[in-house]
Amino acid sequence: MAYQTIRQEYLQIPVVTRAYTTACVLTTAAVQLELITPFQLYFNPDLILRNYQVWRLITNFLFFGPVGFNFLFNMIFLYRYCRMLEEGSFRGRTADFVVMFLFGGLLMTIFGTFVSLVFLGQAFTIMLVYIWSRRNPNVRMNFFGLLNFQAPFLPWVLMGFSLLDLCGFTDLFTCLVLILALDVFPNQPGGGRWLRTPSILKSTLFGLPKVDAFRNL
Template identity: 70%
Template structure:
């Protein structure tokens, strides 16, 4: 019964979210089982462009480290905000959502390859922050709660996560890159087109629209509302990981 429930929930996930989160989990499991090693996955321009190990352009976004707190934390946020974007502002626009993936991944790859950000060989966390940033800017009035300690509006969430990374002793360059790329995408898509003389600079190619041709939805499909902040009940009642809804006033 539990397996059937999980299978049903899994198949109801939107296509891009299902593909990306599954790839991340399978990649991590493959490393954990020693089928692969991180040395076969990390971003290395010399190996990519001189030895044509093209897969590294993708796999460096799929590995979040060994299974542990950091992995689960990142995967929860990746799944929640990826799904809420795909079922919210990108609902019925799978090709446009895939274009955002390609755009964000390409900009991050160019930044690391140019040497502007050094010693970053796995970019999955930066990609997650980008998703969080775009969602937070498109849901500016959602009130959020972080670990039961902080109350704030959604646009502050990426900065709260950056501060949390700093407290854990992690480099904040990854978070800053995700925020910068997310803001760049948000500006091109949501700000510049509304300016006098503005227009949409990111146009989805026809082949992506053909590739992502929408399918008929299952009547039982139950999407997550986009204005529902990500979070996870951790351990028991009152213990929460990440951001949760805060009751709104009348």
């Protein structure tokens, strides 16, 4: 009975959130059990281009360090805000959510190359928090029990912390580009949409009609 309940709760998690969170947990478990090492996962452009170790483009987003407080903190943030985005702004638009994931990951990979970051999962999680805050301007938030503010101010709080490390620096640039692509330019007179979901992704993989992916974003 307990197994069925857990399984049912697990399957109720939106598909993208479920897949990404599960991949992160399994990757960390594999490292903890010494089946693989972080040296096989980290982002290294030279190994990717010269040795064709293309899996590093993905695995560097899946490892958040050894099991501990930092790992649990990141998993809670990842699960919470990824799920709220998928069930909120992107409800019924899984293909759009996947495209945002891929576009955000691509930007982080580019910026991460210039600042020599080897793991980008934490920055990716903060990106999800940033985008959620833009979609929920009236929500009241509490930061570590010290600061109380509305969701739109969360990016500025995160920006303050981003000054302390390169991970936040990379995430800040990624978020700015995403907000420009999704929020700013499409709403300007004569502005166009930079980010569109390919029709084949919507119709073939998700069985959705071919419509403008971000018309309601």
